[in-house]
Amino acid sequence: MVKQDLHIHTTYSANDSAVVPEQTVALVAAVKHAAIVGISDHFDSLVDGYFEAYEREIRQAGLKVGVEVDGHAWVAEAADYNVDYYIFHCRDQDADYHSLDRLLACGKPVIIAHPNALGTNLNRVPAECLIEINNRYVWRTDWKQFYSPFKGHFKFVISSDAHQPHWLGQAVAYYAAKQLGIQEHIVF
Ligand SMILES: [Zn+2]
Numbered sequence: 746m747v748k749q750d751l752h753i754h755t756t757y758s759a760n761d762s763a764v765v766p767e768q769t770v771a772l773v774a775a776v777k778h779a780a781i782v783g784i785s786d787h788f789d790s791l792v793d794g795y796f797e798a799y800e801r802e803i804r805q806a807g808l809k810v811g812v813e814v815d816g817h818a819w820v821a822e823a824a825d826y827n828v829d830y831y832i833f834h835c836r837d838q839d840a841d842y843h844s845l846d847r848l849l850a851c852g853k854p855v856i857i858a859h860p861n862a863l864g865t866n867l868n869r870v871p872a873e874c875l876i877e878i879n880n881r882y883v884w885r886t887d888w889k890q891f892y893s894p895f896k897g898h899f900k901f902v903i904s905s906d907a908h909q910p911h912w913l914g915q916a917v918a919y920y921a922a923k924q925l926g927i928q929e930h931i932v933f
């Protein structure tokens with residue numbers, strides 16, 4: 746069992762074609778591949794009246810409630826929701842970096858999603874943010890070159906970004922973290 750996994754999608758990410766119908770909150774809770782499990786569906790899929798059922802189902806399953814926020818345009822609205830933490834798509838643009846201050850002001854953990862895949866400039870990210878090493882994306886770029894300069898600057902979390910039941914694992918991300926000499930920060 747891994748220590749924590751806070752980046753997991755379910756069928757609530759209705760417009761994400763990678764999610765399969767079997768990827769339900771109930772199945773993720775039953776598999777329980779991590780000691781601490783959080784669900785983080787796309788916030789833009791939850792705003793049209795789906796959030797209440799989403800939150801209730803996740804809390805009843807004993808899991809943490811997160812959302813994945815797609816950039817600055819969604820931050821003001823996301824700040825009003827009763828989540829335990831945020832996962833944030835920070836593209837390399839001023840508005841996304843600036844909106845991180847607003848999100849941090851909520852006083853909840855903010856995890857920068859797969860920064861190597863989005864071209865996030867970690868020099869512009871506040872040190873209070875947690876940086877993700879993402880099992881789905883970490884291997885797709887030169888992760889040693891990307892993450893090494895920031896080893897002492899941030900806390901890091903390891904995530905699966907699972908969209909399907911057999912993605913509930915973190916082997917590649919753990920390998921990368923170990924090679925980098927990064928110890929995972931346990932959030933909850
Ligand atoms: Zn993402």
Ligand SMILES: [Zn+2]
Nearest residue numbers: 752754813906
């Ligand atoms: Zn995701």
